[in-house]
Amino acid sequence: MSKDHELERKWITLTRIFKTGCINFVRNASLSIAAMAVMLITLTIILFSLIANATFSNTIKQITDRIDVSVYLKDDITPEQRDKLIADLKNIDNVKSVNYVSKDQALENYRKQNANNSDLLVAISQTDNPLPASLSIKPNNPNNINDIKVFLEGTDIQALQSDPTSYSGDRKDAIDKITHATSFFRTAGAIGVVVFAIISMLIIFNTIRMAIFNRRSELQIMRLLGASTNYIRGPFIVETMLYGIISATVSVILLNALFAAASSTLQASSLGLLDIDYSYKYFSDHFWVFLTGQIAIGIVIGTVSSLIATRRYLKFKSPK
C-alpha cells in the first residue's frame, strides 16, 4: 500500500471519528446537557477567579503607587543638609525614590490644585509662600515602611522637619483590607475550581459510561469487525471535546453579558471591592486569550475524563 494511500485512509478515518462523535453528541443530548452544565459552572468559576484576581491586583497596585511618605522641611535648612538627608534616605533599602519638591514648586502645585478657588489663590498671593519644601519618598514595599519611619524619627532628622511626617496611613488600611480580601478570594476560587473540576469530571465520566452502555451492541459489533481501538474510542473523546468547546464558549459569552450588564445598569464603578469597570476592561482586552484558554481547559477536562471512562469500560485488553 502506497504512503499516499495510507495517509488518505488515516484522514478518512479521522474525519469519520469526528463525524461519529458529532452525531453521538446530538443523539446523546439529554445526557450531554447535564455534563455541559456542570462544566459551564466550572469554567465560569475559573474565568471569574482569574478576572477577580487581576482586578484585585490592579486595585492594590493603584493604591500602592499613590502611597508615599512626605517629609516637610524647615525653611532654614541649608542645601547641604537637604542633600545629605536625600542621600541618607536613598541608602535605606526600602526606598525606591526620593523626590524633592521646592517651596516654589509646592506653591505652583497648590495653585494648580486650587485653580478654581479664586479666594484661596488671592489669599495665598498676598502672603509670603507659606508652603514648606518637602521630600516625597516612595517605598519599594509599602507594607513595611518601618525602617524609613525609624530613620525619620531620629532626633537630628526631626530637627529638620517643619511638620509631622505624613505616611498616607489611611491608604495603608485600604491596602491591608484588599490584600486580605484578595487572599481569601484566591483560596476560595482555587478550592471552587478544584471541587467543580472534580465534579464535572465525574459527571462526564458517568455520561460516557452511560453512552458506552447504550451503545454496547454497536461497540461489540465494531470490535468484532476489526475496528481499531482509536476508532472505537475516538468518537467518545470527540463528544467530550465538544462539551468542553461549547461550555467554554457559553461561559465566556455569559460572563461578557454579565459584565456588560453590571457596568451599564448598575452605573457603579465598583461592586464592593471588585472594580467592575476594570474587570470588564481586563476581560475585553484579553477576550481571545480567555476564549482560547477556556476552550483548552474544557477540552482537557473532557478528554481526560473520557479517556479514563473509555479505558475503564471499553475492554480493549484481550481476556486472559
Next chain:
Amino acid sequence: MILLDRVTKQYGRVGTPALDRVSLHIEPKEFVIIIGASGAGKSTLLKLLTREEKPTGGKIIVGGIDYEQLKDRDIPLLRRKIGVVFQDFKLLPNKNVFENVSFALEIVGTSKSEIEHTIPKVLDIVGLKGKEKSMPSELSGGERQRVAIARAVVRQPKILMADEPTGNLDPKNAWDVIRVLEKINRYGTTVMLTTHNQEIVNKLKRRVITIKDGKVVSDRANAEYKVA
C-alpha cells in the same frame, strides 16, 4: 490456512475444559462443517480463532499469524482478515442494509467512492440487490443473515466463519443462506460453518468435524451427520 495444535481452553480453574487438546488443519478454500451438541465447544473454537478468547494451552496459527506472538493492538488487524457471521445476525437496527454493510468498510478507512462501488456487487452476490434502503426490521430472518454475510465478506477476507448462521431460520431461508456460503467458497474463501442442522450437513457432503465434550471425535471428508 488454519492450524490448531493441541489447543485447550479452560474457563475457571476447575472443571472440564471447553476445548481439550484440539488439533485441526484446514486448507485454503476448504468448506468445513463443525458439528456437535450445544456446549460441545464449537463456539469456543470460533471465539479462539477470532481472538475473543485466549487459549489456555496449545498453538493457533491463522493465515500465517501465530496467535502467541499477537499483541493486543494487532487484534483488529487480525479480525479484518476473518469474516464472521453469527446466529443472531448482530446487525445495527438503526442502519439500513447499505449502511450495515458499509460499516465494515468505514471502520477500516475505505473511501466513500470505493464503498459505493463495492457494496452493490456484494449485495448482488448475497441476493439482496434492490434492498439497500431497507431497515433490518423490514427483512426476513434469511435476508438479515444474508446482510450479515455481505458485511462479513465485503472486505474479501480469506476466511469466513459462520457460527450457526441458520439456527434461527426456517428451512427455505436456511438454504438460501447456505447457498450464499457455497457461492462465497467458490470465489476462493475458506468457510467454517458450525451447525446443528442434520439435513444441511447431509446434503452438502463436505468435510465434517465432530466435537464432543471439547474433543474432536471425528474428522471425515464428504461426510454425513452422525452424532458420535
